[in-house]
Amino acid sequence: MSDVINVAEIFGESVFNDNVMKERLPKKIYAELRKTIEGRKELDPMVAEVVAEAMKEWAIEKGATHFTHWFQPLTGVTAEKHDSFVSAPDEKGKIMMEFSGKELIKGEPDASSFPSGGLRATFEARGYTAWDCTSPAFIRRGAAGATLCIPTAFCSYTGEALDQKTPLLRSMEAINQQSLRLLKLFGNKTSKRVTPSVGPEQEYFLVDREKFTKRKDLIFTGRTLFGAMPPKGQELEDHYFGSIRERIGAYMKDVNEELWKLGITSKTQHNEVAPAQHEIAPIYAEVNIAVDHNQLIMSTLRKVAHRHGLKCLLHEKPFAGVNGSGKHNNWSLTTNDGINLLEPGKTPHENIQFLLVLTCILKAVDKHADLLRESAADVGNDHRLGANEAPPAIISVFLGEQLQDVLSQLISTGAATHSIAGGTLETGVKTLPNLAKDATDRNRTSPFAFTGNKFEFRMVGSADSIASPNIVLNTIVAETFAEACDALEKAEDFDLAVHDLIKKYATEHQRIVFNGNGYSEEWVEEATRRGLPNITSMVEAIPALITDKAVKLFETFGVFTKAELESRAEIRYEAYSKAINIEARAMIDIAGKQIVPSVIKYTTSLAQSINSIKAACDADVSTQVELLNETSDLLSETKVALSKLIDVTTRASEMEEPKAQALFYKDEVKVAMDALRAPVDKLEMIVDKDMWPMPSYGDLIFEV
Template structure:
């Protein structure tokens, strides 16, 4: 079996992807080969039903998993989990054990598979426990397959787990996601039964998470303290060319970047991650990778692995991978478009309109349920994607605004309007586009065009939540989507059952409820340009929340009604809600504080010294010129022009020095404020705007200083040199 290690570490690129896809995962194929038939079947049935794994089965699985991992060269295992830091965590333990007689042997028990105990003292808990209360537990999530991760010169067996405290509170992002998936399944099955659909035991939510990112040559990023410390540029003048010509989008992928993408995809395929699409994005040096749909929890796990693999490969290839939502001012930022859908265990996509959506009552009920949930909980959805980086991106010309609306497209709008008005005889049919060219086939036309400005758009058989930030784990937005959907489905079922109890037949009850909710949710439907001022006006008229920054959005978690929703569906307890609010506020404040300190460092040690040195050279040159003016016959006008240039340079430098000194005081005041919301509001309303004010002066000076004297790599170099 030793050859397997070499095969996994160096597979020929000429092989078909299907021949090695998932080779580094303990998937169905590996389980079937390593586990007794009855154990394999029992494990699959248990996973499918969402039941707890018995210790007896776990022991057999652990042995098979260990043998598979060791045969492929692994010496250690880790419980891989998602603490509330926005990333992943792991503690490696060796399979090696020493018997009493000193004999070395590899062991891995069912108990070790099911449960681990990492030190939880340094992970954020948001006040659920004190620092000295260090015990925390990881528990195996068998629904997400274990995998082998390359690192150093070997492989480590990674076991996806949840992370809980000594008292059972969720200390991670995955536990609430799994709870929300159970909640929406229960509510959806109930509503289907009201609709007369039987035989469905479980309803699943699915996600396809597109990942946007920037690549910058590592030699440049290493010389930018802001990129190293903050992930985004705090200074930088725009180059003459940005994305005005729109020539980068879907353009030919540069060879060096393509080589990076190919290696990333190869590593992802080994991990069983179905990367499907790669392309240039709108901004220079911006790219995207998109996967195939998977169950939401697995999709979230895989997206975290995508980010980790890209970081490793980028470093190997001499790139810095930038995941921050707005790494460069003035050009497009990066999102993580979260394509979300819901389907039954019998294989039915509940958001598939079929050929005649006006006759598909099941589709219409679930479509309107989504609208109901998004309308009622738009503020919660906005909260789910609030962050420092996203605050810089949301509302810019490439991203959805802070206002959450839903887009359905012309045909579905007509269908809902017809039902609302009682004109249920509307007929639709599949449309095609005939280009009149004999060599070009007829093209099927979708029911809806794409609205790239909408934060929540229906795209054929799913919704695309476009406002998710590129750097964040997708666990929270998917957890929120599932929970608000569970609530909306229950509300729909309750309304239908109430009408049936009042004596109405089921079809009438369903249609009346549908018509009422179409009317009730009309305000969330917006078909126009979400980047326009018209949307801002419409939001005010319709009463839609417009939460422009993270502190405003996070206040949603203080709402008793919002807390009641999470508690009712068993997704988050009161203590877990408070902890998440505290953690996110703290991370926001600390993140802005780090940015302010980094800006101070750059101004004092790089920008001001560079400009001062250049000013000295210009002053000497001017003085020498003035002394020789009469002798060389230089006109006063020419001398005055150079004096004016020197004056402008000196005035801007003086202003920058004054603003830098003022920034010191503005940043220090943050430490004197009491309460995390007071600090967060100060960051959003005072500190960040002042940093922008300082930046404007520094960026003006960059365009006046000799490039050889400006130490910071420029936007032109970072964005246009491959």
């Protein structure tokens, strides 16, 4: 592979994008397809036939032999079934390479083999994948060759959504319709579509693959279930934005090249806070494409790591004692003609449209904080949220000094007359330029922070799809836009009505605004006084999906039916239980087969050493005896904790009701897991390193 990469030449070369379609499709067909992509017309089957032929020819030229409907079921990862372009041979044994419009539009994976939460019985197998023409097809290369991947939605035979994409597309329609209503009230008759734009920042860890293979906990669960902290962690903060090591740099170079070929605008890369932790971030894209791209980023990070003898860990908390990984979801609303609804301008106090959008979002987040929290709930994320390294589990909104001041003026007087200006930052060094200073600082402890012309939802876990939080964001904001439009469309005096509405929303929902330290205990107490929910675990968050409030919200805007919400709640409970069950059984396996035998071997060696010394001379062996006693005591504690974990895990696995089982795993099994880990981590600090059965934290995070 050449060291010189011409990004302009390779960018998007593996994507059946708009330029390729414009070049390869007849003008009339291209125009008709664009109408469908823009939501102005349903797909014509004849158009699909022509597109399928052009797509096939393009893919074959790129070396593809197979195609697949690429979809996102409720497993948390993508799914695909490959079919070759090969047709049945004719009487002379000759084959043709074929791909029809029907094959492009629809596939039929087995719906009963994916999570459905009771929507499908196991004997009812039929499900459909439907081509999502708004997200371009692409070629993915690997050991199996080149495959044409067609982004699709996935639904059951009875029409329910069994994936992440279908409700996301529904939510995009909802926010589009209500945003256009709002814009029309302000005299905008030119914008034809409003789309959420998202830029997700992806954090991840890299460890040496050979060391990874010696850790069963990493293999089975993606995180270390045991492990004592090394002498140095992240306390010096020297890894953050530090010089990228050669091995990691070579890896990042290959990741970028693969992503650029897939049309993904990989923009930023750097070392994160924890040792062996890194981040990659793309430029913003329409939310549907951003969701697809983030899945491709995660799979590319893992695939390229293998080539470099590395292992990419996307788990939210692979190592205790150092920061975990998140995925900051930067969300804004943009019109087709380039207007950002979250752009405050230089004088936000005069930007009435922006102030209405802003206060609508405050209302949405305050009213549906429980749903937004649930959208970022995950087994791995339970280790991060509220742990002084990630946003707290309490949802609040950071506005910054400038917008907070405007909001305060609106609440106190009903009108804002000024905005705090940014000013100039003087460095005090003559050879350095003075810098234009933003009017607002940033707050890394806030879960939902305004950062200039977007909101950054910082709660999302590194391994999760960003579909769920964006479905919620799109829908709750659509609801508040609709309620505002309902009030304003019948107002006799629009200017007076909009000012009153902005003040009303700002006043009634000011409790959600917090610009201070979200990590502090004082904020937990203050949030309680304000009546803000503090949902500390995934299991406690799940019920938000099926409240009357949530059902009404999602059904009103056609995003989820009640049955779909109930199914997702059941899937979420089961996912939690399965994940903790795997972790518990992995701990039982590792402790029983590796750790206990290693400690016994060490204590035996130590006892033999004591006896040998006593037999050889009259030397003092009190230190060795003390060490032997301490190790034996910890070994006994380990054995008791192991027996307890075996017992509660067995009891948990026998439970049938999903919610009760998940609660038992949280309250009983996780507690037993922590009780087993405590003595084992102490033993690791005592037992001879050569006898310890697995690489240490120091081996994993510092020797990459």
